[in-house]
Amino acid sequence: MSRSLPKNLAKFTKPQMESFFGSFDTVLTDCDGVLWLYNNVIEGSNSVINRLIEMGKKVYFITNNSTKTREELAEKARVMDFNVGFDNMISTAFLAAQYLKKQNFNxxxxxxxxxxxxxxxxxxxxxxxxxxxxxxxxxxxxxxxxxxxxxxxxxxxxxxxxxxxxxxxxxxxxxxxxxxxxxxxxxxxxxxxxxxxxxxxxxxxxxxxxxxxxxxxxxxMGKPENYLCKVFFTEEMLKDPSRFLMIGDRLNTDILFGKNNNFQTLLVETGVHKMDKVNEIIEDLDKNGNADKNLENQVPDFYISRLGDLFNNFD
Ligand SMILES: [Mg+2]
The missing domain is CATH 3.40.50.1000 (HAD superfamily/HAD-like)
Incomplete structure (x- = not known):
């Protein structure tokens, strides 16, 4: 079986980057390992996110962290010069509360x-x-x-x-x-x-x-489970999942979550997993005749060494 291999965005030409940027309207991005490490911004990720927002993309920071409210997360992001508010934030604490609210929990x-x-x-x-x-x-x-x-x-x-x-x-x-x-x-x-x-x-x-x-x-509530889509997005918002881009640093949470929802997926190599791990998975899949959906869906569509490089071949 031929499988489509992850594409390195660093090798894209300007016209290819143009069509890539035109292929999604909504960006879901993991935080730790993509945008920041602990309390330090990963160089260039703030200007890339700000530029995507300027381009008119809807951007959501999604984190499995349950210790902060959306407002506290937004404050952390603003200190690092991300131009975002609480409505750009989706935390698992927020999802847990919304999950109950949706059921009219009283x-x-x-x-x-x-x-x-x-x-x-x-x-x-x-x-x-x-x-x-x-x-x-x-x-x-x-x-x-x-x-x-x-x-x-x-x-x-x-x-x-x-x-x-x-x-x-x-x-x-x-x-x-x-x-x-x-x-x-x-x-x-x-x-x-x-x-x-x-x-x-x-x-x-x-x-x-x-x-x-x-x-x-x-x-x-957290990735790779699907409550984020069930609780936060409406069916109307999700009617064309290919117009979503999920960015993450972990294959078994971020990329798996994105692929399970038929979003486009982008791996950045500033966090937990690098392309060597992806190549290991691809080798395993090729060796093993049985299709393993859980493993297949950990192979991203795109990769780039860091998010801050996203506009390098575009400018
Ligand atoms: Mg992460």
Whole structure:
């Protein structure tokens, strides 16, 4: 079977770049590893994003991070000279709140997470239990007899990144989830954060823990799952998915998400995955006669070493 290989945008001529820029109206871009690393902008990505906006493209920053609200994310971006507002931001905390709002949820949310989630719930007018430390006091027996009276108003559990994850929080979440009517939402399942010399457990570690004791699976808002399209975009907006461009640095989240939705996809090599990983996947696919959709959809349509180079052959 012949497959179409990813095209290097750095080799495109000006007319080819012109038709590339004319081929999409909406840009969805991952943040960490594409636009910035931690708190440092990746050189040139701000001017490229600003120029795409000037060209009339609709640009959305999409992040699996659940610790910031849309406004806080926009503020972080503006400090790095991206000309964006909160309505250019889609975070998993925001999606979790919108997911409940769309179902006309009118009970209370038990949160395992941080202020990114509680503030987005406030914004959506949804009641919640608040965030912060909930430490073990006394024995488990004391806890079930005296310290924990389940709140009958709880109708959903949202799990995101929580530095104060604790035994009481896990127990409470799983107890609420024991009622099958309780909606179970997770912001994302990222395993860990990259930090040289340390392993920082990511939201996925907390989500898997609670899924295990609750014996249920959460609806996961982040990439590569599809809730972003179900919750944020209307069918009308998605009627021609080929007019969307998804930009990312991870094949198994960003590119997979884009391809699963029939968007065009662009890999930048400033983050987690580089073209050597793509070539490994292509080799595997070629060796293995069986089509593996999950792997096929991790092969991007385009690549470029960094986003900041996007207009190099155009100017
Ligand atoms: Mg990334």
């Amino acid at each position: 009970k209370k949310v038990f949160i395992v997470g941080s202020t990114g989630i509680s503030r987005e719930l406030d914004e959506a007018g949804i009641a919640h239990t608040g965030v912060g430390p909930d430490i073990m006091q006394g024995s488990i027996i004391t806890m079930v007899k005296e310290n924990f009276v389940p709140d009958p108003e709880i109708g959903a559990v949202i799990v995101g990144f929580d530095e104060h994850i604790s035994f009481p929080k896990m127990m409470k979440a799983a107890t609420y989830l024991n009622n099958k009517e309780t909606i179970f939402v997770a912001t994302n399942t990222d395993e860990r954060f990259p930090m040289p010399g340390f392993v920082i457990p990511g939201t996925g570690s907390i989500v898997r823990g609670i899924e295990t004791c609750a014996e249920r699976k959460a609806a996961v």
